[in-house]
Every structure is written in structure tokens, then in C-alpha cells.
Amino acid sequence: MFPLTISLAAKLAAEFGGQINISYSGGASAHNVLAILKTGIAPVTMVTDLLKPGGYARLQQMAERVDAQPWPDWLQQNIDVNALQNLAESCLNDPYYQKERREVDSIKIKKSLPLFDCYLAxxxxxxxxxxxxxxxxxxxxxxxxxxxxxxxxxxxxxxxxxxxxxxxxxxxxxxxxxxxxxxxxxxxxxxxxxxxxxxxxxxxxxKLKPSKFNGIQVAIIGAGPSGLSAAYFLARSGFEVTVVEKEQQAGGVVRNVIPDFRLPQHAIDRDVELIQRHGVRFRFGVTDVTVQDLITEGFKYIFVAIGAGKSRKLQLNPANGMVLDALEFLHKYKQKKPLQLGEKVAVIGGGNSAMDAARAARRIPGVREVSIIYRRTREFMPADREELEAALQDGVQIKELLLPVALENGILTCQKMALGEKGSDGRRQVRPIDGAFETFQIDALISAIGEQVDKQFLQKNNLQIKNKNSKTWVLETNLPNVFIGGDALRGPSTVVESIADGKRAAEIIISKEKQNGHQPLKIQSLLxxxxxxxxxxxxxxxxxxxxxxxxxxxxARCLACDVVCDKCIEVCPNRANMALPLINKDMFKDHAQILHIDGLCNECGNCETFCPYQGKPYEDKITLFWSKEDFDNSRNEGFLLVDQNNSLTFLVRFKGVTGHVILDRKGKLARSDWQENTVDFKALLTVMQEIVRNHAYLLLNN
Ligand code: SF4
Ligand code: SF4
Ligand code: SF4
CATH class of the missing domain: 1.10.1060.10 (Alpha-helical ferredoxin)
Structure with missing residues (x-):
């Protein structure tokens, strides 16, 4: 909004030769308020930014910034037309106003908003x-x-x-x-x-190795992130874990494929050492292990974590020329094997492997030009934004909306594509443009169009996956106590997803054995x-x-959102949400509970926009009503004071039931239509009592 409004202001000021008073509102924020005032525009009204989290508190920061200026022309009569025009022009290139700056549409997580204890990071x-x-x-x-x-x-x-x-x-x-x-x-x-x-x-x-193992042996096939993760959590809980790996070192793709310029060796070595020090044993260079061998050897549980290391094959017709598979290429690059790619290299794909391959290719002697060819546009690339940025900074070119179809005599022919409708994954589909092709002269092509699970191991071991439609990524196979998970089940995923899968496998085994020797760290006591x-x-x-x-x-920029949130309070233009301080550690996790005040709310929805949950604070938080009509017109859980002659009688909607709660004037419970000793009711009662005792000014009964 700011570039638009400030341009309008600049045009008006120019038209009047600066002899015009401008009262400004339209995208003013802490970022630009000084610059606006310095043009001679005043007053400035801040609206949008005020209704963002922390907006009211930000006024002080803005005031301090303004106050720190000498302001010789504070009340100047005329607008400085040049300064205003410069501001209008410069903001067009200011990254702060670029749409791409905000990489996310919403920070919301997939969880519904609870009635109480909602602070969450x-x-x-x-x-x-x-x-x-x-x-x-x-x-x-x-x-x-x-x-x-x-x-x-x-x-x-x-x-x-x-x-x-x-x-x-x-x-x-x-x-x-x-x-x-x-x-x-x-x-x-x-x-x-x-x-x-x-x-x-x-x-x-x-001190990391358990002083006593529980005697239950677990074998893990594959020392990639999910295998290492399962090994760590199991060993930490007292299981005897052996990881069997076909390579000579642990780490899987992370060790063998991800280039050093992105991940230094010492990072991998240290993490593997952390796991080893927990007592995990490794067998390296084992290429022919079978599940049956391990069972015969005495392993009670087996976790198959072989990853998804088989590259998808690029379909080219004909494919006459140097065509390399990205994983093999990166493996060789990492081993510092001599590679000759010629001068011009094309990398096909849009994921992190494509970025790694392109950046690695740029570093190979003799290579002058590297292009990534992708069938969609860059905004739909699955690669991390920063990996794409790094590739661009390394001088890699991106060629979009092209699908390679043939390679012959050093000429790569690509079908031109157009974006179509959105697919189920939210990305735009592509379709070929009839008869439209583009050609490139290249010396080598690296295919990075994705990886898949190598089914050979499963077939060789007669492993079948039960319950394939399950949404979890660790499943028991047809052999009891033999699990498969991580990329071996779901296909290629991220390192942290693999860690989660490994952890899940460990949790399943731990819960089957009902043995967990791990003493959790008391994190809160550190702070x-x-x-x-x-x-x-x-x-x-x-x-x-x-x-x-x-x-x-x-x-220090972190706001520790699970310690204090209160965004619904900060962004409400009507102050219709408040934090009730209720430091009752037995009852509540949070130091305050959000109370919604129905009578002040006009349902503008701003709190919903910024609440990190899927919910709506103005509907989902415990609500204080001021009239029977409002109570009847709402479905919120909450309460209305209906009588205060002797004691305080509340009409209450709670857990889908409407009834009464009667408190004496000191807030002591006299009677209720709910079971009084349930945790939920006690939470509600605590909130009501707090209002009666310390915030009685909030209670109206009409
Ligand atoms: S501000 Fe801190 S706690 Fe909140 S989401 Fe960001 S990193 Fe997490
Ligand atoms: S919906 Fe109601 S509570 Fe939420 S911000 Fe708007 S007025 Fe405030
Ligand atoms: S915005 Fe309000 S309702 Fe949502 S989590 Fe934060 S404090 Fe709770």
C-alpha cells in the first residue's frame, strides 16, 4: 500500500509545487515513518501496522525514533517535493515492499484453538x-x-x-x-x-552411554538420518543397537551426496560421534545383509531404513551424449574424483539435488556455463529458497517452462511448456505448447528429477508393507517386529522428516517393550x-x-511465543480480548488465560488472522457475555451474569451444555450443573472466580 499512496502524495505535492498540506495514511510503519515526516508531510496516521501484532507497543518505538531527530523544519509549511519524489521512487526498489519478501502466506499451524492454555510457539x-x-x-x-x-x-x-x-x-x-x-x-x-x-x-x-543396557537387541539397516535417529533414541532408552550400513561411513545421502560447500564434513562426523557415544555399534561395508540373517543372529527388532537412493530416469529420445545421474555425479564430486563435463552443462530438475548438482558443476574446472532447466517456473520449484538463491549467486542460470525431450549431437531439445491449473499439491500444472521447442548446445546433462525407493531390497527379503494407506511413515512389515520407515517408505524427504521417522520407529519399539531408560532433561529448570x-x-x-x-x-529477536502470545489482544481494535493473569501452575500451563468479551467484539476477524492456530479467538476462547440476547445468538463457550441479588448466578454454556453456576460474592462455588471435580470445569471455575474477585468491573447483567 505504501508505494501506491506515497506516489499519489508525490504527484499531488508536485502538482501544487509543494504548497499543499498532506495528512498521510496508507502503509505508514516503523520502517518509513521518519522518511515520510522528513518530506514535510504531517500528520501521519498509522493504521495497518497498528493492527498487526505489537502494533500499539510499536508506537513507542516509532515515537522514540522520531523524537531522536533534530527536526529543524518540523512544522515546515511546504512539502519538499524532491524528497517526496525520491521516497516514492526509492520504495519501488526497497525489498521491504516487495511481495517476495514475505515467503509465507500464513504462519498458522494445523491445530485447532483450545479453550484454555493456548500459548504456543x-x-x-x-x-x-x-x-x-x-x-x-x-x-x-x-x-x-x-x-x-x-x-x-x-x-x-x-x-x-x-x-x-x-x-x-x-x-x-x-x-x-x-x-x-x-x-x-x-x-x-x-x-x-x-x-x-x-x-x-x-x-x-x-556419560552418554547408558550405564546398563536392557538386553534387547535392535538392528537398523541403513545409517542415513532416519536410521541414525532411530539408533539414537533407542540407545538412549537402553536398547542395544547395531546399525548395518553398506558404505564405509555413516550419514547416507547427507554424507555421500550433499556437497561440502553446503555441509562441512565435521558437522557429519560430530553428529555420528554423538550417536556412537550413546553406545550404538556400527557395521560398515555390509552390502549383502538380509533380514533373516539378522533375526537368526538374535536381533529382536529390525528397522529397515534404506532410504530412497535410486534416481528416476530422465526420458530422452534419443539420448546421445553425456547424461549423468545427479546422485552419482554428486557422489563422485564429493569423493573429489576427476570429472570432465566440458564447458556447458544443463541440470534438469528443480529440487535441492538439482541446486547442489548445478553449484557443484560450476566448481568443476573447464565448466563455463551451467543452466537449470525446469518445466514449471522457479516459484514452483521444490528447492529451498535459499538453495535457489545460492545457485543464482553462483552464476547458475534458470531456464523455466522447458521439458527436455531429446539430446543429440550436443543439442538438447526442450518442449516449451505453459502453466495450467493448480494441482492437488497447490502447484500449477504444466502443459506442452504444441509445436514449440527450444534448443541448447550443451556438453553434459545432469538429471536431478528425483529419487525413489529401491524395491530390490524389499523383494529380496520378501518384505511386504502392511497397511499401505496409513498416514504414518513407519510401518510394520509382514514379518513381526520388522519395521520399515523414513524415505524407504515415503520416498525422498528432508533430513528432519527422516529424523522424525526414525524417532517414531524408536517410539514404537520402546512402547512395545514398555522400557524407557531415558531421563528427560528438565528444560524449564534451565530458564x-x-x-x-x-x-x-x-x-x-x-x-x-x-x-x-x-x-x-x-x-533476542525471538518472542518465545509459548511463554507469552497475546496476539489476539494486541491486534483487536476493540480491546475485546484480555489476558487474565492466572498463575496456577497446577491448573494451567500458561501464566494467563485469554478471555473474550463478547460485548466489545464486532467480529472483524483480525484476531483470527494473526492467531497461530486454525481457530478464531472471538469464537473459540472462553467468553464473557453481557446480554441474554448475545448469549443466545452465540455458540461460544462462556458465561453471563444473570442474577446478583444475593449470590452471583451465571448462565453458562460449557462442553456443549447450558446450565447455571452460582458463586457467592467472594467467588466461592455454591452450586453448579457440572461435575465440580473435573479438570475442565475447575479451569472454567478458576476463570470465573478470578473475574468475580479481581475484575468485577467486567460483569454486567442486562
Ligand atoms: S518468535 Fe521465536 S518462538 Fe515465536 S515463532 Fe519465532 S522463533 Fe518461534
Ligand atoms: S473479531 Fe472481535 S475480538 Fe477479534 S479482533 Fe475483531 S473485534 Fe477483536
Ligand atoms: S492469538 Fe490469542 S488465542 Fe491465539 S494463541 Fe495467541 S493468545 Fe491464544
Whole structure:
């Protein structure tokens, strides 16, 4: 909105030679308020930004910024036309106003909004292994890297690897998207792991192995991320775990394919060491293992985690020329084998493997030009945005809407494509444009059109997957206690999804045996919650854009949304939501509960827009009504004071039932139509009592 409105202001000012008073509203924010005022425009009204999370608190930050200026021409009569025109022009190229800057439509997670205890960190929920992001970021902020690493490895056995290459779903759900930029969560993990590793080994390295194993032997076939993850969680719980791997080292695709410029070797080595130190044994170079061999050897459980390492074959007709498979190419590149690709290389595909292959090809002596050829447009590429950016920065060219069909005499022929309707995955489908082709002269072609599961192992071992339609990615096979999971079941996925699959496999085995020797880390005891909460309250509303170089500053940008949320309060134009402080640790997780005040709400829906859940705070939170008519017209769970002659009688809708609750004037329960000792009713009663005792001004009965 700002570029549009400021351009209009610039045109008006020019038309009147600057002799016009302009009162401005239209996209004014902390980012631009100074620049607007400096043109001589005043007053400035902030609306949109005010109704975003932290908007009211942000007024102070803006006022301080304005106040810090000398303002010689504060009340100048005329508009500085040149300054205004410059502002209107410069904002067109300012990344702050570009649509692409906001990479996400919504940070919402797939969960419905609970009646009570709703504070939640969407980043944690979006993470496949639900890492306690806010806690470890807080510890990084405090410079307590060792504790941060301990928090991370509570749920994540590959802290270094994920610190470098996780696809960070957490960041796509970060609350700070509604402020400025998401917290660079992955970097915080990397910082913690890198800074703390040596100290961690010194302090805990020899104490990680369980003092006593439970005697139950588990074999894991495949030392990729899901196999390593299962091994870690099982060993930590006291199981005797052996990982059988066909390569000479652990890590799978991460070790053998992902190039060093994206993931350094030491990150892989350290994570494997972490798992080894938990007592996991490895057998490397085993290419012919069978499930039956392992059963005969005495393994009670087997987890098949062989990954999805078979490349899909690119269909070219004819295919006369140098055609390489991306996985094989990257494997050779990683082993530093001599590769000759000529001068011009085409990489086919749009995923991370294509980006890796293209960037690796750029680094091969003799290669002058690398192009990625993709059948859709770049916005629909499955590759991470930052991998695409890195490829572009490396000088890789992107050629869109092209489908390779033939390679002959060094000429790659591509069918031109057009975007069609959206498919079930949300991406636009493509269709060929009749008779339209484009040709390129190339010396080598690298195919990176995806990987699939190699079914040979399953066939050789007569393994069949039961319940194929299940939505989980770890399943028992036709052989009892033999499980398959991770990429071997679902096809290629991300590292963190593989970790989640491995963890799931471990949980199934642990629950079957009802044995869990792991003592969970008491994360909350590491943090001074009171100081943390105070800090957060001061930070809310402040715009602090991302800055790559200072990780303390970056960590301090986290708003610890599971400690304090209150966004529905901040963004409500009518103050129709409030936080009732209810520090009752036995009853509630959160330090405050959200109360919706029906009589103040005009159902504008702004709270719904910013609430991280799928729900609507104005419908889903416990509601205080002010009139019988409003109560009857609503389906919200809540209460209305209907009589206050002697005691206080409330009409209540709760758990789908309408009835009465009677409290004495001090809030003590006299009678209720609900079972009084249920946890849910006690929560409701606590809220009502808090209002009667400390917020009686809210109670109206009409
Ligand atoms: S602000 Fe912090 S806690 Fe909230 S979503 Fe972002 S990283 Fe997570
Ligand atoms: S819907 Fe109601 S509670 Fe939500 S922001 Fe609008 S007025 Fe406030
Ligand atoms: S926006 Fe409000 S209702 Fe939604 S999670 Fe935050 S505090 Fe709860």
C-alpha cells in the first residue's frame, strides 16, 4: 500500500509545487515513518501496522525514533517535493515492499484453538521433531551454548547437520513474519552446536552411554538420518543397537551426496560421534545383509531404513551424449574424483539435488556455463529458497517452462511448456505448447528429477508393507517386529522428516517393550521464566530486522511465543480480548488465560488472522457475555451474569451444555450443573472466580 499512496502524495505535492498540506495514511510503519515526516508531510496516521501484532507497543518505538531527530523544519509549511519524489521512487526498489519478501502466506499451524492454555510457539509445532525452539534460542541469547545444545539434542540427534541444512519449516511459521523477518532459527541451532561441542564432549562425552543396557537387541539397516535417529533414541532408552550400513561411513545421502560447500564434513562426523557415544555399534561395508540373517543372529527388532537412493530416469529420445545421474555425479564430486563435463552443462530438475548438482558443476574446472532447466517456473520449484538463491549467486542460470525431450549431437531439445491449473499439491500444472521447442548446445546433462525407493531390497527379503494407506511413515512389515520407515517408505524427504521417522520407529519399539531408560532433561529448570517473561513484554512490538552477523541480537529477536502470545489482544481494535493473569501452575500451563468479551467484539476477524492456530479467538476462547440476547445468538463457550441479588448466578454454556453456576460474592462455588471435580470445569471455575474477585468491573447483567 505504501508505494501506491506515497506516489499519489508525490504527484499531488508536485502538482501544487509543494504548497499543499498532506495528512498521510496508507502503509505508514516503523520502517518509513521518519522518511515520510522528513518530506514535510504531517500528520501521519498509522493504521495497518497498528493492527498487526505489537502494533500499539510499536508506537513507542516509532515515537522514540522520531523524537531522536533534530527536526529543524518540523512544522515546515511546504512539502519538499524532491524528497517526496525520491521516497516514492526509492520504495519501488526497497525489498521491504516487495511481495517476495514475505515467503509465507500464513504462519498458522494445523491445530485447532483450545479453550484454555493456548500459548504456543508455531515454530515448534511446525518442526517435525517439535524442538523446543524458544528455550534453546533463549539460552543462545544468554550465551549458554552448552545448555542450548543439551536442549536441542533432547529431541534432535543431528544438531550439526540440521544446523546447516535443515529445510527449517519452523522459520516458515515464525511469528516474526508479522513484524519484520523470521528469526533465523536454524542458525541459532548451528551456533549452539558449534560453540558448545567441545565443552559438551568434555563434560558429558563419557556419560552418554547408558550405564546398563536392557538386553534387547535392535538392528537398523541403513545409517542415513532416519536410521541414525532411530539408533539414537533407542540407545538412549537402553536398547542395544547395531546399525548395518553398506558404505564405509555413516550419514547416507547427507554424507555421500550433499556437497561440502553446503555441509562441512565435521558437522557429519560430530553428529555420528554423538550417536556412537550413546553406545550404538556400527557395521560398515555390509552390502549383502538380509533380514533373516539378522533375526537368526538374535536381533529382536529390525528397522529397515534404506532410504530412497535410486534416481528416476530422465526420458530422452534419443539420448546421445553425456547424461549423468545427479546422485552419482554428486557422489563422485564429493569423493573429489576427476570429472570432465566440458564447458556447458544443463541440470534438469528443480529440487535441492538439482541446486547442489548445478553449484557443484560450476566448481568443476573447464565448466563455463551451467543452466537449470525446469518445466514449471522457479516459484514452483521444490528447492529451498535459499538453495535457489545460492545457485543464482553462483552464476547458475534458470531456464523455466522447458521439458527436455531429446539430446543429440550436443543439442538438447526442450518442449516449451505453459502453466495450467493448480494441482492437488497447490502447484500449477504444466502443459506442452504444441509445436514449440527450444534448443541448447550443451556438453553434459545432469538429471536431478528425483529419487525413489529401491524395491530390490524389499523383494529380496520378501518384505511386504502392511497397511499401505496409513498416514504414518513407519510401518510394520509382514514379518513381526520388522519395521520399515523414513524415505524407504515415503520416498525422498528432508533430513528432519527422516529424523522424525526414525524417532517414531524408536517410539514404537520402546512402547512395545514398555522400557524407557531415558531421563528427560528438565528444560524449564534451565530458564529463569520470570526474567524471560519480563524481557519478552518489553520486546513485543519492537521491529528489529534480521541481521546476519550478530547471533546474540538475532536470538533476542525471538518472542518465545509459548511463554507469552497475546496476539489476539494486541491486534483487536476493540480491546475485546484480555489476558487474565492466572498463575496456577497446577491448573494451567500458561501464566494467563485469554478471555473474550463478547460485548466489545464486532467480529472483524483480525484476531483470527494473526492467531497461530486454525481457530478464531472471538469464537473459540472462553467468553464473557453481557446480554441474554448475545448469549443466545452465540455458540461460544462462556458465561453471563444473570442474577446478583444475593449470590452471583451465571448462565453458562460449557462442553456443549447450558446450565447455571452460582458463586457467592467472594467467588466461592455454591452450586453448579457440572461435575465440580473435573479438570475442565475447575479451569472454567478458576476463570470465573478470578473475574468475580479481581475484575468485577467486567460483569454486567442486562
Ligand atoms: S518468535 Fe521465536 S518462538 Fe515465536 S515463532 Fe519465532 S522463533 Fe518461534
Ligand atoms: S473479531 Fe472481535 S475480538 Fe477479534 S479482533 Fe475483531 S473485534 Fe477483536
Ligand atoms: S492469538 Fe490469542 S488465542 Fe491465539 S494463541 Fe495467541 S493468545 Fe491464544
Amino acid at each position: 508455531p515454530c515448534q509445532e511446525a518442526c517435525p521433531i517439535h524442538q523446543d525452539v524458544a528455550a534453546y534460542i533463549r539460552l543462545v541469547e544468554e550465551g549458554r551454548y552448552l545448555d542450548a545444545l543439551r536442549v536441542i539434542i533432547e529431541t534432535n540427534p543431528l544438531p550439526h547437520i540440521t544446523g546447516y541444512i535443515c529445510d527449517h519449516q519452523c522459520m516458515y511459521h515464525c511469528t516474526r513474519w508479522d513484524y519484520d523477518d523470521p528469526v533465523y532459527i536454524r542458525e541459532m541451532k548451528k551456533v549452539a552446536a558449534e560453540q558448545a561441542w567441545n565443552e559438551f564432549l568434555r563434560k558429558y562425552g563419557d 529463569d521464566r520470570e526474567t524471560w517473561t519480563k524481557d519478552l513484554q518489553q520486546r513485543k512490538g519492537l521491529v528489529v530486522p534480521f541481521e546476519a552477523t550478530d547471533h546474540h541480537r538475532e536470538a
